[in-house]
Amino acid sequence: MGHERSEMDDPELQRMTARLEALASPQRLRIFRLLVEHEPEGLVSGGVAERLEQPHNAVSFHLKSLQHAGLVTVQREGRYQRYRADMPQVRGLLSYLTENCCGGTVSCGTAIPMLINPENSC
DSSP states (O other): OOOOOOGGGOHHHHHHHHHHHHHTSHHHHHHHHHHHHTTTTOEEHHHHHHHHTOOHHHHHHHHHHHHHTTSEEEEEETTEEEEEEOHHHHHHHHHHHHTTGGGGOHHHHTHHHHHHOGGGOO
């Protein structure tokens, strides 16, 4: 009997699971959507906290979680950190979730590429 690869040994599955888990928090989902809205400039963490009327330390915690999951990037600007949605990673997540959509039938085959095509988005 051959060695079957377990789900725990699949690094891509682990990455995608971590990204979905990060977005499963209502606070992190709101933060992430705000960062997507402000692409490509992104926002400093204080700007995120201000717009969402949340404490800065709580927003910083959630931003770190999103960064750890690979959904946002951070760039230091003096004493501030600017966060941006990592759109190539988001497109990769959408692609992973939809790669076998509808068994490849025409019914959804035209809509999915529009979601993940870099020329049609940020």
